[in-house]
Amino acid sequence: MITCITVDDEPLALDVIEDYIQTIPFLKLVKSFDNALQAVDFLQREKIDLIFLDIQMEELTGIQMLNILKPKPEVIFTTAYDKFALQGYELDVTDYLLKPISFERFVKAVDKVHEKLCRQANSKYTPEEVSIFNPKIDYFFIKSGFKLHKVSYDEILYIEGQGDYLKIVTPKARIMTLQTFKGIEEILPSNHFIRVHKSYIVTVDKIESIEGNMIKVADKLIPIGESYKKSFQMLLDKKRIV
Incomplete structure (x- = not known):
């Protein structure tokens, strides 16, 4: 403490x-x-x-x-x-x-x-x-409206940009927050989350499949942006695709 x-x-x-x-x-x-x-x-x-x-x-x-x-x-x-x-x-x-x-x-x-x-x-x-x-801190709080929501990192499927807001998607909730991608990226563990598009961050462990320029996460098809392909490919290389 x-x-x-x-x-x-x-x-x-x-x-x-x-x-x-x-x-x-x-x-x-x-x-x-x-x-x-x-x-x-x-x-x-x-x-x-x-x-x-x-x-x-x-x-x-x-x-x-x-x-x-x-x-x-x-x-x-x-x-x-x-x-x-x-x-x-x-x-x-x-x-x-x-x-x-x-x-x-x-x-x-x-x-x-x-x-x-x-x-x-x-x-x-x-x-x-x-x-x-050294307790393990595996969650954060995010403001939505007048309420603070506790969000566990391992619950997040993906984060989607919608205008001035971000939508944090979990299996149980859709949380809208007035936040920027830069702000949310500062608190997300970089080894578990990756920006794949100007409008999307995905949880690496939640990726179900990749076909062409599309990623599937929980039945959601997410595009891979041109400027994010290189960093995403580097991630795949680390995962030792065979």
């Missing part, structure tokens, strides 16, 4: 991060602060793994706060101004989230922290102990 706090002087921004944290099983929100000085006082007494830290705050900025802390927890900066990005990375923070923060981008940042802490655990603990720090 990764313990974390949020520090932001904007109540709405705190609410968004808190809601996102609640959906991630390996995150535990210990406390939220709208005052950086109070957060510093807390961190001098308590050990925390991760801080979601706003940069622009009154009294003490996020960058000033980070310079005070010793030792430093993992830090994910949150801000409405991209001009601070370079300075954030110079301070060796794990990631930098630009407001308004999408859930998919939040997940990507949190995964970086998760992977980093797991690597540290691998070098510090026995294999039995490491399993506590």
Whole structure:
């Protein structure tokens, strides 16, 4: 379990991060602060793994706060101004989230922290102990309307683009989400999913057959786009077709 706090002087921004944290099983929100000085006082007494830290705050900025802390927890900066990005990375923070923060981008940042802490655990603990720090995360949450849907990677048959929306197709559901292919590709394991067309991503293990430029997945015929043929052929070569 990764313990974390949020520090932001904007109540709405705190609410968004808190809601996102609640959906991630390996995150535990210990406390939220709208005052950086109070957060510093807390961190001098308590050990925390991760801080979601706003940069622009009154009294003490996020960058000033980070310079005070010793030792430093993992830090994910949150801000409405991209001009601070370079300075954030110079301070060796794990990631930098630009407001308004999408859930998919939040997940990507949190995964970086998760992977980093797991690597540290691998070098510090026995294999039995490491399993506590390194749970298998085989699903994600996606927003559809006003609801967050839990989607297991191994349930996805294919993803289809429909205008500004993506349709995630599983045997049990069709989930429409206002999302881009670029955004969804960032959270999909690249060894299990492949883009085969400007309008389609398929799950490799769900491919039933291939004939010419068409892929069959669960009775759905999906075209292979010209610009995606090479990468798809490379995938087939790895699967050692005989």
